[in-house]
Amino acid sequence: MIPPQFDYISPQTLPEALTLLGNNPDAKVLAGGHSLIPMLKFRLATPTLLVDIGRLAGLSYIREEDGWLKIGALTVESAIDKSSLIHSKYPLLSDAARMIADPIVRNKATVGGNLAHADPANDHPAVMLAYGAEIVVTGVAGPKTIPITEFFVGPFTPAISHAELLTEIRIPAHKPGDGGSYIKIERKVGDYATAGVAVQLHVTADGTCDKIGLALTNLGLTPIHCVAAMAALTGTKLTDADLKHAVALAAEVAEPQDDYRGTEEYKRSLVRTITTRAIKAALVRAKA
């Protein structure tokens, strides 16, 4: 379908973009456009103005600083995929970026857009929940930091007002004993997840898991944070018995629905299988 008519503007600076957004409550932010343009074409979004932030300088970077891995909102998926820093120290993120869509989409789609879209089928929301990330949102008054647990207010509803921009994602910096893994079952390469699971954990020298983050993709109306399973695994040695108990808790908290990707029962059984596999893969990486 052809999108409805809209005005288009491409600001050059962050303050200019924020002023435009503040003055135009019906405007929509355009980043890579790989979620927004389809929504315009289906007329699920009908903004009067598109504010294209793609030319804003200084919002595309990947760096470790002050105990965080900091990622600029306009960083594209292919930059994550090509980053040796991310490959070597943040395998959960690297696993996920490699499985998002296809190379053409990954060259344009931004990490900030993936999170700001707050689509439960997108892969970064669960990844960032598992990491315990923080999201930096900037308005005319300056930046503020939002814990990822407070960021997904509802389906397609992030904690960003119309006059604000997501500007940075912060992931706790890697430390020895950290390991992560993302496993996604998809119908074909490049598809959204039938079910996905993100695991990030830390093990002590004696092999005890003292911290774990666990979250699910496309198994509810928002990404699912598996808090009970995380609590059950914390302080354990991640034995088969520990895992069996915890993955049952993860499957319980999932809210899958029957659709063309599978039945509710099938998806819940996938949660048990892929969560077990992802925890085992993360553990191997943590001990490596």
Ligand SMILES: Cc1cc2nc3c(=O)[nH]c(=O)nc-3n(C[C@H](O)[C@H](O)[C@H](O)COP(=O)(O)OP(=O)(O)OC[C@H]3O[C@@H](n4cnc5c(N)ncnc54)[C@H](O)[C@@H]3O)c2cc1C
């Ligand atoms: C064929 C195809 C397959 C795909 N497969 C996957 C997949 O497997 N997994 C997956 O996770 N994603 C997938 N996607 C989605 C793709 O990754 C998204 O386009 C991307 O995640 C959104 O980023 P974007 O830069 O394109 O955002 P846009 O489409 O430009 O924006 C998306 C939304 O976020 C808002 N927004 C964007 N940036 C900001 C910001 N900095 N601050 C505030 N609001 C902002 C926009 O206003 C809009 O509402 C797929 C897309 C396509 C077209």
